């Protein structure tokens with residue numbers, strides 16, 4: 208791989224069309240073609256590939272705790288806590304200092320405030336992560352706003368100043384980034400919204416790679432709606448084909464990205480639920496049709512599924528080898544029982560950290576295809592879907 212990436216990063220190398228081409232090929236293929244299809248990730252290519260591989264390592268996945276201050280406030284409010292910086296820090300400290308977490312967790316996505324925070328003893332959160340071989344990641348999008356001219360849909364802001372922000376985050380220790388945009392099935396989705404989502408993700412991915420951060424590409428297809436699983440499949444295929452079209456147009460290095468898709472499920476209000484086997488079948492069908500094997504990792508979001516559902520579905524997807532590492536990047540499905548166990552009380556920190564390890568281990572087993580839901584609590588089986596939920 209070192210050789211491959213060295214070639215990818217060398218602007219002078221025409222590795223796809225150059226070298227020993229069949230006789231006549233050079234004359235019939237115009238020289239410009241090579242520049243069009245070459246992926247460039249600047250001087251960071253080798254590092255991006257190794258970062259992505261480390262995040263996509265066997266039996267591990269991502270802990271997503273990148274809620275904006277407003278969304279973190281919702282989590283804290285669920286256990287009766289005020290949304291103060293001290294409470295956000297206490298909560299993130301609990302999560303990031305859990306001993307043994309690195310066995311199951313390979314990356315943690317942070318919000319900007321957390322990236323620059325330390326524990327109450329003065330140890331940087333970034334260093335707590337590094338000590339456990341967990342890559343620090345950073346949410347870089349600036350959230351969703353209405354998309355004029357669409358069917359009540361939204362678009363994701365954050366490209367202005369992104370390059371300099373990424374460079375600063377890299378200096379602070381971040382090695383990967385996340386940009387979450389959404390697609391709504393009940394709203395259409397309109398061609399405009401899909402194109403905007405895909406283009407924004409691709410521009411972000413190119414800028415993140417240029418500054419040494421592995422981009423997590425996340426077009427979340429919301430669970431909202433009463434549609435069947437076939438409709439989700441159709442929309443997901445459309446969305447991912449556009450995303451990859453624009454990623455390629457922007458010369459993004461596929462070996463240095465990670466995806467964060469929604470699982471292909473029926474809409475949350477559909478009359479019938481799907482089994483983990485059906486969800487795995489539809490989701491893997493979509494991925495095989497749309498995602499090149501050069502991509503190292505697929506890190507699913509949980510999207511409002513219960514903790515157990517999200518884990519069972521992931522487990523079902525890992526019953527046979529896949530071309531990519533198929534794993535998790537859950538927020539709600541890793542944090543729910545932790546919050547319940549903590550309740551904001553110092554004497555509950557240990558119990559809350561145990562709850563985190565239980566979920567992290569369950570998902571680690573699911574990544575390896577070895578999970579069973581035996582012994583799971585009723586709390587972990589409770590769905591978390593909220594209609595129109597905003598992050």
Ligand code: 13P
Pocket residue numbers: 271272273316385387425508509510511536537538539540
């Ligand atoms: P959920 O697992 O709660 O859907 O989180 C998704 C997400 O994008 C957080 O980074």
